Amino acid sequence: MQYEAHMGAPRPDDRAVGRDTAVLVLRQSSRARSLYADMVIRQALFRLSQQQQLRSIATTNPVARSVSRRFVAGETLHEALEAVRDINAQGMTATLDHLGENVAARPEAVAATDDGVHSFRAIQAAGVRSNVSIKLTQLGLDVDPDFAFANLSRIVEAAELYENFVRIDMESSEYVDRTLEFFARLFSAHHNVGVVIQASLYRSLSDLEQVVKAGARVRLVKGAYLEPPAVAFQRKEDVDANFVRLSELLLVQGRYPAIATHDPRMIDAAKDFARAHDIAPSGFEFQMLYGIRRDLQSQLVGEGYNVRIYVPYGPHWYPYLMRRMAERPANVMFVLNNLAREVRGHRR
Numbered sequence: 001m002q003y004e005a006h007m008g009a010p011r012p013d014d015r016a017v018g019r020d021t022a023v024l025v026l027r028q029s030s031r032a033r034s035l036y037a038d039m040v041i042r043q044a045l046f047r048l049s050q051q052q053q054l055r056s057i058a059t060t061n062p063v064a065r066s067v068s069r070r071f072v073a074g075e076t077l078h079e080a081l082e083a084v085r086d087i088n089a090q091g092m093t094a095t096l097d098h099l100g101e102n103v104a105a106r107p108e109a110v111a112a113t114d115d116g117v118h119s120f121r122a123i124q125a126a127g128v129r130s131n132v133s134i135k136l137t138q139l140g141l142d143v144d145p146d147f148a149f150a151n152l153s154r155i156v157e158a159a160e161l162y163e164n165f166v167r168i169d170m171e172s173s174e175y176v177d178r179t180l181e182f183f184a185r186l187f188s189a190h191h192n193v194g195v196v197i198q199a200s201l202y203r204s205l206s207d208l209e210q211v212v213k214a215g216a217r218v219r220l221v222k223g224a225y226l227e228p229p230a231v232a233f234q235r236k237e238d239v240d241a242n243f244v245r246l247s248e249l250l251l252v253q254g255r256y257p258a259i260a261t262h263d264p265r266m267i268d269a270a271k272d273f274a275r276a277h278d279i280a281p282s283g284f285e286f287q288m289l290y291g292i293r294r295d296l297q298s299q300l301v302g303e304g305y306n307v308r309i310y311v312p313y314g315p316h317w318y319p320y321l322m323r324r325m326a327e328r329p330a331n332v333m334f335v336l337n338n339l340a341r342e343v344r345g346h347r348r
């Protein structure tokens with residue numbers, strides 16, 4: 001509309017310009033429409049990710065389970081370790097994530113803690129190169145913070161015993177204060193624990209400065225949760241600009257930082273910055289999610305960069321899968337096509 005207002009009535013020699021402008025208007029409005037459609041789909045997927053009923057329908061459905069395998073390494077630790085072995089063989093390391101979040105009862109949180117503790121022994125026995133990522137709401141943060149802290153301490157102590165490392169994933173903004181507080185308490189006694197900072201949040205520059213000053217290992221991500229304008233950038237350009245700014249700070253001042261993204265522009269920016277500041281590729285790592293941009297993963301390995309793959313596994317994959325679809329609505333088509341193919345296969 002703005003373009004039309006500026007144009008006025010077209011004169012004969014303005015025709016070509018008018019045509020170009022009309023094409024531009026059409027292109028811009030179709031881009032705006034598609035951005036709007038993406039946003040609506042994203043919001044719907046985020047809402048669906050929180051539906052308990054759908055979660056149990058999806059996770060018990062054999063067809064949906066088989067489709068989830070595109071982004072989830074398997075349902076058992078054994079399957080996940082096989083995936084890690086394969087990843088190691090391609091020159092990359094891994095971080096295992098036993099899927100689960102927002103548990104509402106103590107026994108579930110205790111089981112998740114036991115699994116976390118056990119995984120270090122299993123990693124060592126399998127002889128693979130992997131650390132472990134965990135979510136505090138999986139350890140009972142919603143049930144009782146002191147109980148969750150005790151569970152987290154058990155996992156970090158087990159990691160220490162096996163000379164391994166624990167990354168505390170960052171969940172939605174309501175958990176950020178508690179996550180950073182738990183992290184700081186643990187980090188004062190154990191240095192084999194790291195945290196995640198989300199570029200989407202306004203507060204992240206100041207959070208990052210603090211954790212970097214403490215000498216902690218940080219994974220920088222864009223942020224996977226739908227956050228309100230009061231706390232988070234809403235435009236992708238703003239999140240991206242903040243990601244670049246925070247990654248530069250991390251590369252210069254951080255301790256073996258992790259730049260976790262599949263965005264080639266973010267990756268190129270980090271590479272260029274590191275090169276310009278004489279930061280060796282061995283001084284940091286790129287991280288990506290299992291099953292996403294495998295081409296880029298092996299390209300980075302070929303160029304001599306360290307790459308770590310986040311390997312999610314376990315039967316509670318539903319919210320994780322929904323977040324992956326929300327990040328890229330094209331994945332919805334991928335999943336629907338595969339579902340249709342599987343259903344046809346089952347009918348035969």
Ligand SMILES: Cc1cc2nc3c(=O)[nH]c(=O)nc-3n(C[C@H](O)[C@H](O)[C@H](O)COP(=O)(O)OP(=O)(O)OC[C@H]3O[C@@H](n4cnc5c(N)ncnc54)[C@H](O)[C@@H]3O)c2cc1C
Pocket residue numbers: 168169170171196198221222223224225260261262263264287288289292293309310323324325327328331
């Ligand atoms: C190792 C790792 C750990 C993470 N841990 C956390 C965490 O603790 N807390 C948290 O909030 N978030 C976490 N995330 C998720 C992160 O916040 C983003 O939501 C996610 O990485 C997508 O953003 P992007 O940086 O890849 O960039 P985007 O701008 O979203 O995507 C850039 C390009 O990457 C590809 N891509 C991105 N996502 C997908 C997808 N789902 N499927 C297919 N292609 C895709 C597409 O080609 C896309 O164009 C983690 C991500 C990684 C890689």
